[in-house]
Amino acid sequence: MSFPRHIAIIMDGNGRYAKKRGFADRTKGHEEGANTVRVITTHCAEIGIEVLTLYAFSTENWDRPKSEVSFLMKMLDRYLKNELKTLTDNNIRFFAIGDLAKLPKHLQDRISKTIEATADNSAMTQVLALNYGAKDEIVRAANKIRSNEITKEALNDALYTASFPDVDMLIRTGGEQRLSNFLLWQCAYTELFFTPTLWPEFNAIELDKTIEDFQKRERRFGGV
Numbered sequence: 426m427s428f429p430r431h432i433a434i435i436m437d438g439n440g441r442y443a444k445k446r447g448f449a450d451r452t453k454g455h456e457e458g459a460n461t462v463r464v465i466t467t468h469c470a471e472i473g474i475e476v477l478t479l480y481a482f483s484t485e486n487w488d489r490p491k492s493e494v495s496f497l498m499k500m501l502d503r504y505l506k507n508e509l510k511t512l513t514d515n516n517i518r519f520f521a522i523g524d525l526a527k528l529p530k531h532l533q534d535r536i537s538k539t540i541e542a543t544a545d546n547s548a549m550t551q552v553l554a555l556n557y558g559a560k561d562e563i564v565r566a567a568n569k570i571r572s573n574e575i576t577k578e579a580l581n582d583a584l585y586t587a588s589f590p591d592v593d594m595l596i597r598t599g600g601e602q603r604l605s606n607f608l609l610w611q612c613a614y615t616e617l618f619f620t621p622t623l624w625p626e627f628n629a630i631e632l633d634k635t636i637e638d639f640q641k642r643e644r645r646f647g648g649v
Contacts, residue, residue, distance in 0.1 A: 427593075427639075427640060427644065428473065428636075428640065429474065429593035429594045429636060429639055430474070430475045430476065430590045430593055431474075431475060431476040431477075431478070431589060431590045431591065431592045431593050432469065432474055432476070432477050432478070432592070432593065432594050432595075432596065433477075433478040433479075433480070433592045433594075433595045433596070433607070433608055433611075433612070433615070434465070434477070434478070434479050434480065434595070434596045434597070434598070435480045435595070435596070435597040435598070435599075435604075435605060435607055436458060436461075436462070436479055436480060436481070436598060436624040437597055437598050437599030437600075437601055437623075437624060438454075438598050438599030438600070438622075438623030438624045438625070438626075439451070439454035439455045439457070439458040439623070439624055439625060440454050440455075441454070441599065441623055442454040442457060442458070442623040442624070442625040442626065443455075443457075445623070451493060452493065452496045452500075454625060455496070455497060455500055456500070457625035458624045458625045459500065459504050460625070461624055461625050461626075461627055461628070462479060462504070463508060463511060464628065464629060465477070465627065465628075465629065465632060466479075466511075466515075466517065466549075466551050467511065467515050467517075468629040468632060469549060469632075470515045470516070470517050470548045470549040471515075472633075472636075474549055475549060475550065475590065476549065476550045476552060476589045476590065477549060477550070477551050477552065478522075478552040478553075478554060478586075478589075478592070478608065479551070479552065479553055479554065480554045480557065480605075480607050481501065481553045481554055481555055482497060482501070482523075482554070482555045482556055482557070483554075483556075483557060483558060483605065483606060483607070484523075484524070484556055484557065484558035484561055484606070485558070485605075485606070487556075498528070498529050498532055501532055501535075501553075501555070502529075502531055502532045502535045505519075505535045505536065505538075505539045506535060509539060509542060509543075512539070512543050512546065512551065513542070513543065513546065515548060515549075516546045516547060516548035516549075517543065517546050517548055517549050517550070517551050518543045518544065518545075518546040518547065518549070518550045518551070519539045519540055519542075519543045519546075519550075519551055519553075520540060520550055520551070520552045520553075521536050521540065521552065521553050521554075521555050522552055522553075522554050522555070522557055522562075522585035522586060523554050523555045523556040523557030523558075523562075523585070524556045524557070524561065524565075525555060525556065527556050528555060528556055532555075536555070550589070552586075552589070554607065554608075557585075557607070558606045559604075559606045559607055559608055559609035559610065560606055560609070562584060562585055562610070563580070563584075563609070563610055565583075566580050566583035566584050567580065567583075569583040570583050580610075581610070584610060584611070586608070586611055589611075591611050591612075591613070591614070591615070592608055592611045592612050592615045593615065593616065593639070594615060594616045594617075594618060594635070594636070594639045595607075595608070595612055595615045595616070595617050595618065596618045596619075596620065596632075596635055597617075597618070597619050597620070598620055598622050598623060598624040598627050599620075599621070599622075599623055599624060600619070600620075600621040601619070602619045614644070616639055616642055616644065618635050618638065618639070620635070
């Protein structure tokens with residue numbers, strides 16, 4: 426019975442959660458979603474997941490209202506500041522992927538400090554995809570190696586995730602059933618799971634049930 430080494434999650438439904446609960450501002454949904462990140466991250470570390478990658482902010486999210494984007498940048502900075510103790514206490518290493526140079530300077534600094542502070546932690550790696558787009562990542566990787574022969578191995582080694590195993594299972598909350606430009610290369614043989622549960626309502630029990638479903642699947646990787 427296989428157990429996933431690398432889980433990726435598209436955390437969808439924060440805005441709809443806020444609307445469902447009658448909040449006037451979508452930002453309340455993002456705040457509740459940050460609490461879910463803590464719960465799922467620590468649970469994954471406890472059950473032996475090696476890598477947890479969370480789609481936190483895409484290259485397309487800049488098109489959202491400026492007030493919401495500004496709030497998300499500040500919330501991400503606050504999240505990393507507040508969660509450093511949680512990461513440290515649970516022996517979790519932090520990493521970030523994406524075009525980080527386009528993020529606000531205060532957030533870039535916070536990311537660097539968190540990566541450095543948790544570099545020696547070994548129970549699990551939490552990866553936040555920030556200003557991330559899979560197509561941009563693949564173009565970046567191809568440009569990085571274009572003076573040499575482009576092979577699958579060379580391209581894989583030029584990706585943000587080169588040091589991590591490919592994604593075993595991808596979960597998208599919120600009911601939508603698409604990848605939304607997330608880890609397209611790394612998800613070539615990923616088992617996909619879609620749940621109508623909004624991200625702030627997702628919990629460890631549902632995650633465990635999803636892992637049980639994963640273990641029932643026969644992964645052939647193109648074979649018979």
